[in-house]
Amino acid sequence: MKKKVSLKDIAAKVGVSTALVSYVLNNKKTDRIGKEIAGRIKIAAEELNYRANQIAKSLKTNKTFTIGLIVADISNPFFSALARIIEEEAAKKNYTVIFGSSEEQSEKSFKLINALLDRQVDGFIIAPAENTESNVNYLIQHDVPFVLIDRYFPLIDTNWVTLDNYKTALTAVEYLLAGGNKRPCIITYNTTLNNLRERKTGYENALQKNNIQFEKDRCKEILFDSNIKSSVEKAIDELLSLPVPIDSILFASNILAFHGLKYIHSKGIKIPGDLSIITFDEMEASDLFYAPLTYLEQPLLELGRLSTKILLENIDKKKDPVQIKLDATLVIRKSTLPVIVQ
Amino acid sequence: MKKKVSLKDIAAKVGVSTALVSYVLNNKKTDRIGKEIAGRIKIAAEELNYRANQIAKSLKTNKTFTIGLIVADISNPFFSALARIIEEEAAKKNYTVIFGSSEEQSEKSFKLINALLDRQVDGFIIAPAENTESNVNYLIQHDVPFVLIDRYFPLIDTNWVTLDNYKTALTAVEYLLAGGNKRPCIITYNTTLNNLRERKTGYENALQKNNIQFEKDRCKEILFDSNIKSSVEKAIDELLSLPVPIDSILFASNILAFHGLKYIHSKGIKIPGDLSIITFDEMEASDLFYAPLTYLEQPLLELGRLSTKILLENIDKKKDPVQIKLDATLVIRKSTLPVIVQ
């Protein structure tokens, strides 16, 4: 790679010190600097097509204008859309985002955090994987600014922005019940992650509020690290073979819904006739299905923007933790057309 | 953020110079260094949890172990999957990838290139947008290592890795013809980008080889910056209202296919009964459609790995341009079940 133009080159060309060039190009001490020479410096910089070396700048200022984003699974459209929003939002403030995907693994998450710290990121936005409390505490101990997104740890007092998962699940199930369904089921992950646990609690409480007995058999939990597709298929088989037939399913994520829907369809079950379905997260793919899914749309833009805003504020100056729960939108489509009560 | 441990801190703790610490931790001059003191340095580094400041290292070595990846549209699963592969491949060699999306705009592309150059990336992998020949020439002039991916400019002799788009389209159309279709259409973009032009040429030549007259009305070109959805719908309306009914469509990209399929479905047209369909790029979404699409699968893994490999080799040492065309796989599903010739 060709050698780049440095402050020194400009200084030499104009015949001044590098300090002066730096002041001029950064608009510092403007009141003190001679207009004529400032002009010549600017012209020279232009002519040489000077571009400051950010590495050198970072070394001196101890700031890289880079933030680390660690998502749990970049292949999930939810996270890739979020990543894109965060990237755009950060770019507006001149920050670059470096991505990493923890693949829901705590070891990988820790490695990533360290790799990004090595690169001197100014802070992090993290969708924490299960059992990564230690990672979070590590960041707190080292005074590294960060914001958790999508998930958080109730016992750790730090910045986070998530969906109000409890309320969202509750709303969804009540909507199913209002539509005439009597036996809603849930397919979620078996995890300690609070966002998913809250979805389950929301499901349970919606039943309770409506005087419906919670049946363990109607609540299926998929292991994160299993083969998702076959686990979902097994779960659905079990649901369908219950003595008292079920009438509706809430999927706790788009991935679960995708596999579930394919399987349900392959079994010739009609939606919403035989089964009503709601899923968390957008499912554009189901636009091609004969019954596009009713879903719980997360406020991605707000999630991304708020988390970025909070992080950048914390980078500038340490602040008290901010904790935000946002509301989802229930987008009603064909998979939950009301069942006519006979 | 807390101050980090530097070489100086280790040197002070052990009572030696920073030079020695640097040599020990980088395993340089190992034959000259005292074993005992080397041990003490390593232990001290461990105790202080030392992590080298990559910024300082980069400034000195003029190498950041960072590559810039500029895709044309990160929301397209084709590019996001590719990005992920490149990221993984680069990580194996200790490189970090910084992403950017040009959104198919040449100005944005140029801005991105400069922003990444400011950050001293060691090289680029770029899926160039239309009319970005100047950007590419700029990189050549400045001796910046790079590899083009997915698209290239025939007149610029540089590294690139793409699909053999001509051959792929030709194969697809011949497959349609072999299945009994007589009047295949193509819906592509109106662009000068060679990858898409070659798809069109492949379509044309397949017809020619089979003694079928090329009909302008059966070839629809969508403007990149138009509303893709409505443009595709209009194109399909026009195709369907041709005096001589069409029997099959080749979509030049997954995005086009997605919108097209939704619209075709909404009009009650049966696939493959009324219309056979093939698309470029994987279309997982169509798994939920009653007739999953036959598609041309790009060798993403190879594309990503080869481009990364070529780039890293060029970063190490300037080499002669390498130009590679890869083959696609025709994945046959339900949207092209052969039409029975009466």
Added chain:
DNA sequence: CAAAGTTGTTTAATCGATTAAACGGTATAG
């Protein structure tokens, strides 16, 4: 035993910026 070679470590320059402090020169004040 002096010259030459080894060994283990330090010195100091360097990468490309930033920035407090210093420095001459001119203008203003007392």
Added chain:
DNA sequence: CTATACCGTTTAATCGATTAAACAACTTTG
């Protein structure tokens, strides 16, 4: 007419590493 203030610019230290060269202190060698 000296003292002080102000102006425009330079000096030099610094960020945290790397690395060629220098340097003592020994050990060999002829």
